[in-house]
Every structure is written in structure tokens, then in C-alpha cells.
Amino acid sequence: MRNLINRAQKTLLGNRRKGYTLPTNNKLYPAQWNWDSAFIALGYSYFNLNHALKEITTLLDGQWKDGMVPHILFHDTNTNYYPNYTAWNCGNKIHSSGITQPPILSTILKLILDKNKISNKQTKEVKKIVKKIIRFHEWFIKFRDPKKTGLVSILHPWESGYDNSPIWDEPMEKVTIEKNLKYKRADNKLVNPDHRPLNIDYDRYVSIKNNLRKKKYNPKKIFKSSLFNVVDVGFNSLFLKANKDLIQILNKFNLKSSKISNYIKITEKNILKLYDKKKEAFYSKDIRNKKKIYVPSITNYFILFADLNNDLINKKLIKSLKNHNKNDKYFFSSIKPNHKSFEEKRYWRGPIWVNCNWFIYKGLMNKDNSFSKKIKRKTIQMIEANGFHEYYTRKSAKPMGAKNFSWSAALYLDLVLNKN
Numbered sequence: 001m002r003n004l005i006n007r008a009q010k011t012l013l014g015n016r017r018k019g020y021t022l023p024t025n026n027k028l029y030p031a032q033w034n035w036d037s038a039f040i041a042l043g044y045s046y047f048n049l050n051h052a053l054k055e056i057t058t059l060l061d062g063q064w065k066d067g068m069v070p071h072i073l074f075h076d077t078n079t080n081y082y083p084n085y086t087a088w089n090c091g092n093k094i095h096s097s098g099i100t101q102p103p104i105l106s107t108i109l110k111l112i113l114d115k116n117k118i119s120n121k122q123t124k125e126v127k128k129i130v131k132k133i134i135r136f137h138e139w140f141i142k143f144r145d146p147k148k149t150g151l152v153s154i155l156h157p158w159e160s161g162y163d164n165s166p167i168w169d170e171p172m173e174k175v176t177i178e179k180n181l182k183y184k185r186a187d188n189k190l191v192n193p194d195h196r197p198l199n200i201d202y203d204r205y206v207s208i209k210n211n212l213r214k215k216k217y218n219p220k221k222i223f224k225s226s227l228f229n230v231v232d233v234g235f236n237s238l239f240l241k242a243n244k245d246l247i248q249i250l251n252k253f254n255l256k257s258s259k260i261s262n263y264i265k266i267t268e269k270n271i272l273k274l275y276d277k278k279k280e281a282f283y284s285k286d287i288r289n290k291k292k293i294y295v296p297s298i299t300n301y302f303i304l305f306a307d308l309n310n311d312l313i314n315k316k317l318i319k320s321l322k323n324h325n326k327n328d329k330y331f332f333s334s335i336k337p338n339h340k341s342f343e344e345k346r347y348w349r350g351p352i353w354v355n356c357n358w359f360i361y362k363g364l365m366n367k368d369n370s371f372s373k374k375i376k377r378k379t380i381q382m383i384e385a386n387g388f389h390e391y392y393t394r395k396s397a398k399p400m401g402a403k404n405f406s407w408s409a410a411l412y413l414d415l416v417l418n419k420n
């Protein structure tokens with residue numbers, strides 16, 4: 001274990017560039033990704049608090065004027081990545097994508113502040129960070145939930161972070177692929193294409209992106225006209241948790257945001273509308289096509305991380321979570337294996353992802369501590385069997401995707417070094 005702790009630190013430092021860290025050191029993701037950076041910051045906080053804060057500060061340097069924090073910042077423009085900065089054609093100060101990603105910065109920052117003493121200089125830095133995070137969350141409330149339903153929309157599958165999850169299959173089928181679409185993928189030359197999204201998925205990702213670009217990413221316009229508009233359980237759970245954590249951070253600094261405290265109340269109430277009493281599970285909703293999406297994704301259990309004040313529902317969810325892929329050596333597969341959409345090795349359609357396990361393990365700490373500890377133990381075993389990869393198979397922890405994957409290393413540090 002000692003050895004692997006060292007390797008985790010080396011992995012992060014090896015992927016570090018000027019003030020930010022790549023998701024991996026190969027060519028697959030040659031930029032700064034939003035939620036990757038948040039996990040990475042947590043990892044750094046175990047051995048270099050300045051790197052941790054710098055990672056977050058650099059990400060927020062790319063914040064748009066309206067408050068959005070992009071899903072990718074292209075600090076280095078000389079790469080083979082597609083879609084690169086010219087394909088997006090936007091950004092404020094730093095070239096970026098025109099969409100966002102799960103807003104987990106406040107959650108990560110709270111964990112970092114809870115376990116570290118910070119200097120006066122660092123306190124100043126943290127206050128700047130916090131003000132930017134408030135603007136980011138208020139951007140979500142204003143532009144991604146214009147009707148104030150308490151639930152925010154994502155306008156591109158890439159915004160979820162779980163790009164080709166079967167959750168998006170039905171809404172994606174309705175997306176018309178642009179005529180004469182021309183682009184060149186790089187990802188499927190770098191990783192076994194059987195472990196990556198399909199070409200038809202990419203055709204649609206690019207068509208949605210081009211449509212957003214045509215509207216100049218105007219947040220009001222694209223809410224109504226995006227080819228994809230989904231209220232996702234996982235995403236909203238992470239946002240609810242992030243809002244709660246942000247309020248706690250604000251209390252520490254004697255700051256307030258009534259917009260955010262009010263929004264938490266509406267979300268707590270209305271997220272229950274995504275709960276299906278018969279199926280005893282939460283499901284996402286396709287807003288554009290007005291349809292519920294019945295896919296048993298592990299991300300639907302992120303609601304446990306949001307600490308919903310409803311013991312009955314929490315108990316039912318934990319019971320079904322225990323059946324998610326209980327016959328396998330490792331859990332949790334991103335999709336329940338008996339579902340028709342499940343694919344053992346294809347990215348978000350079946351493999352195990354360390355960050356999903358981490359959210360659920362954290363969420364269960366105050367609800368079913370022994371199960372939470374078991375998830376932690378199994379996840380550590382999986383990583384120790386094969387190292388820091390992007391994703392793993394449920395039966396043998398066969399490693400797939402990128403090697404030296406930063407968030408797997410960062411979250412390993414939290415799993416083995418936090419005191420819980």
C-alpha cells in the first residue's frame with residue numbers, strides 16, 4: 001500500500017503541467033477537464049495543499065463572464081484532440097469548450113478545508129475560489145433551470161461526464177445528425193475502439209455541439225433549442241450536494257447566498273418527482289422529448305450522496321444497490337449487468353469507474369457504514385490489483401482506457417488516507 005501511495009502521488013505529479021493536471025499522461029485527454037481537476041485537487045490535498053488550490057484556481061481562471069465553468073480548458077493548443085479549441089471556438093481568457101460538467105468543486109473544497117489548516121495567504125485564495133463557485137452555481141440556477149423547477153438540465157451528454165451511458169440512448173436517437181458532417185476522431189486510435197463510444201455517438205455529439213456553437217453558446221437560447229435537454233438524476237444529486245456543501249463553506253466565512261439556500265429547498269422537494277414509487281428507483285427525464293428514461297445506471301444512486309432527508313427511500317435504494325451487480329467480484333458496474341444496454345467493456349455502458357464508487361461510498365457513510373466500508377475495501381482491492389486506470393471490468397478488474405489515470409490515483413489517496 002505504501003508503495004502505491006507513492007505511485008499515486010507520482011502519477012499526479014507526472015500528469016501535472018503549468019498549474020493544472022491532465023486526466024492522463026497519454027494523448028487521449030491533452031487538456032484540463034472540469035470534474036477531473038476537482039478529484040485531482042482532493043488527491044493533491046494529501047501531500048501538497050498549494051497544488052490542490054492551484055488546480056482549482058486554474059480551472060476557475062477559465063470561468064466565462066456569465067459564470068459558467070467550462071468542461072474543458074485548452075491550455076495547450078497544439079494537440080490532436082477532437083473537438084479541439086477551434087472546433088469549439090469559444091472561451092474567456094483561456095480557450096475552452098462551450099459546455100460544462102458536474103459542479104463538484106464546492107464538495108471537494110469542503111473536504112479539503114475540513115481536514116487541513118490553511119494559512120492566511122491560502123484563506124485569501126480560498127475566498128476568491130468560493131466567490132467564483134457561487135457565480136458558477138447561480139449560473140446553473142439561472143440558465144439551466146429557467147422555470148425554477150429545482151432541477152437543472154444538461155444540454156450535451158458530455159456535460160454529464162458519463163458520455164455514452166445508455167441513459168442517453170433514447171434522447172440521442174432523436175438527435176438528427178448534421179448533413180455533410182466532417183471531423184476526425186483521435187480517441188479511437190489511442191484506445192481499443194471497442195472500449196470507446198461508437199462513431200454514430202460521435203456524429204451526434206458533434207451535431208449537438210455544432211448546434212450550440214451556431215447559437216454562440218447563448219445560455220438563454222440554447223436551453224430552448226439544444227438538440228439534447230435532459231434532467232439527470234446523477235447530475236442533479238451532485239448539484240444538490242454541492243449546493244449544501246457550498247452553504248457550509250459560506251457559513252465558515254460569514255458569507256450568504258439566499259439564492260442558493262432557497263434553491264436547495266426547491267430541489268429537495270422536487271427531486272422526489274424523479275422517484276418512481278413502483279420501481280422504487282430514481283430515473284432521469286428527457287425534457288426535450290418529455291419522456292422518463294428507465295435505465296438502471298449506477299449514477300442514479302448518486303442521490304445517496306445528496307443526503308436526501310427520507311429514510312424510507314434511502315433504505316429502499318440501498319437494498320437495490322446491494323443487488324446492482326452482487327454476483328461479481330468487483331462493483332459497481334456503471335450499468336446493471338442484466339439490462340439490455342449493458343456492455344462489459346464499452347466506456348460508460350458497463351465498466352466500473354472509481355469516481356462512481358467514491359460518491360456512493362461517501363454517501364453511505366452516514367446511512368449504512370458497514371456497506372460503505374465494504375465499497376471502499378473492494379475499490380481499493382480493484383485498484384491495487386491493476387493500478388490507476390480509467391475503468392475496469394466487474395469480473396476481474398481488467399484495466400481499460402487510459403493508463404496513469406489521475407482521478408483513480410487521486411481518489412485512491414482519499415480512500416486509503418482519509419480517517420473514516
Ligand code: DGY
Pocket residue numbers: 071158163187
Ligand atoms: C472525451 O473526449 O471522451 C471526453 O469524455 C469528452 O468530454
